[in-house]
Amino acid sequence: MNALQALTERRTIRLFQQRPVADADLATVINAARVTSCASNRQPLRYIAIRTQPLVDQVLAETAWAALVAPKRTPVPGKTAPAAFIAIIAPADAKPITYADAGASIQSMQIAAWTLGLGCCWLGAIKRENLHNILNLAPEKQAIFLLAIGYPAEQPVSEDVAGDASIAYYLDDANRLHVPKIRLEDLVDWR
Amino acid sequence: MNALQALTERRTIRLFQQRPVADADLATVINAARVTSCASNRQPLRYIAIRTQPLVDQVLAETAWAALVAPKRTPVPGKTAPAAFIAIIAPADAKPITYADAGASIQSMQIAAWTLGLGCCWLGAIKRENLHNILNLAPEKQAIFLLAIGYPAEQPVSEDVAGDASIAYYLDDANRLHVPKIRLEDLVDWR
Numbered sequence: 489m490n491a492l493q494a495l496t497e498r499r500t501i502r503l504f505q506q507r508p509v510a511d512a513d514l515a516t517v518i519n520a521a522r523v524t525s526c527a528s529n530r531q532p533l534r535y536i537a538i539r540t541q542p543l544v545d546q547v548l549a550e551t552a553w554a555a556l557v558a559p560k561r562t563p564v565p566g567k568t569a570p571a572a573f574i575a576i577i578a579p580a581d582a583k584p585i586t587y588a589d590a591g592a593s594i595q596s597m598q599i600a601a602w603t604l605g606l607g608c609c610w611l612g613a614i615k616r617e618n619l620h621n622i623l624n625l626a627p628e629k630q631a632i633f634l635l636a637i638g639y640p641a642e643q644p645v646s647e648d649v650a651g652d653a654s655i656a657y658y659l660d661d662a663n664r665l666h667v668p669k670i671r672l673e674d675l676v677d678w679r
Numbered sequence: 680m681n682a683l684q685a686l687t688e689r690r691t692i693r694l695f696q697q698r699p700v701a702d703a704d705l706a707t708v709i710n711a712a713r714v715t716s717c718a719s720n721r722q723p724l725r726y727i728a729i730r731t732q733p734l735v736d737q738v739l740a741e742t743a744w745a746a747l748v749a750p751k752r753t754p755v756p757g758k759t760a761p762a763a764f765i766a767i768i769a770p771a772d773a774k775p776i777t778y779a780d781a782g783a784s785i786q787s788m789q790i791a792a793w794t795l796g797l798g799c800c801w802l803g804a805i806k807r808e809n810l811h812n813i814l815n816l817a818p819e820k821q822a823i824f825l826l827a828i829g830y831p832a833e834q835p836v837s838e839d840v841a842g843d844a845s846i847a848y849y850l851d852d853a854n855r856l857h858v859p860k861i862r863l864e865d866l867v868d869w870r
Contacts, residue, residue, distance in 0.1 A: 533866075587775040587779040
């Protein structure tokens with residue numbers, strides 16, 4: 489898939505087919521994170537590929553999904569759950585720059601996944617203490633973010649809106665997710 | 680360009696051809712940031728496209744570049760300087776999650792730029808107070824990061840290393856930049 493197409497057509501996915509993701513595909517996704525820019529090339533992040541039961545369900549139980557469309561976009565084990573999670577592991581005392589590194593790596597993984605026909609949801613509302621125990625992390629580490637991944641079972645749409653319009657995402661009568669994005673002309677100042 | 684190729688072949692560029700970048704290309708790059716994932720779809724970031732003189736030189740003067748290879752990878756105005764900067768503008772009191780949003784948007788821009796034949800350098804070592812004045816930002820805003828952009832005048836290489844090896848980047852005798860990246864097997868824990 490063309491890179492510009494992947495960048496612009498990718499949508500966050502919250503409903504998944506009940507179909508496994510090949511380890512080779514997960515490796516391709518994490519490899520995209522591996523070669524992503526990071527501050528001073530320090531490479532502070534590590535990754536846990538979570539794709540066996542019951543661990544996937546245990547991790548799912550520690551996540552919260554898009555509040556404005558709950559519970560319709562909260563995956564249900566055995567029905568709409570992601571096949572896997574990638575836990576992004578960072579130092580427990582991560583500074584803001586490490587959050588920036590994590591965001592960059594996650595976006596690389598989302599783009600790589602999309603080219604493989606996979607959908608992702610970047611999860612920040614996670615119970616980190618519980619995950620720390622479930623994943624048996626060292627005291628000086630944390631699961632800074634999770635990335636849910638699987639074959640999409642929904643087709644969200646993006647729509648351009650003015651900078652002063654509502655950007656609240658919503659479900660229409662056909663249960664399709666709409667995601668308003670501020671139009672380019674209202675985001676950029678040309679100098 | 681294929682997305683997986685762009686993700687893995689992209690390198691950070693710090694020496695640039697003295698050739699302008701079309702506004703249409705800058706718009707394509709910033710549009711990739713526009714549709715990037717962000718927490719709760721809040722879209723807290725704005726962008727300033729800086730591509731006129733003397734503003735580009737003024738901004739360049741407020742940046743610091745890869746310390747380990749200075750001054751050979753510190754761009755010189757009129758010789759190796761980037762054609763443009765994209766300033767990523769965030770609330771002055773940005774929380775870590777906004778840094779994550781910024782990292783994701785910057786990675787999207789770097790991938791989009793690479794597909795257009797452009798190179799980028801994500802800059803975090805910037806004099807934010809001076810930039811605040813130069814860019815005439817509102818008090819509640821900050822330039823959280825800069826992205827330098829232009830046509831590449833170097834071809835850095837990445838090399839895979841073990842997790843316990845040195846990850847210090849370096850210039851070889853031919854003035855080529857080498858960037859060690861920890862190999863995948865030492866970054867991922869499979870569960």
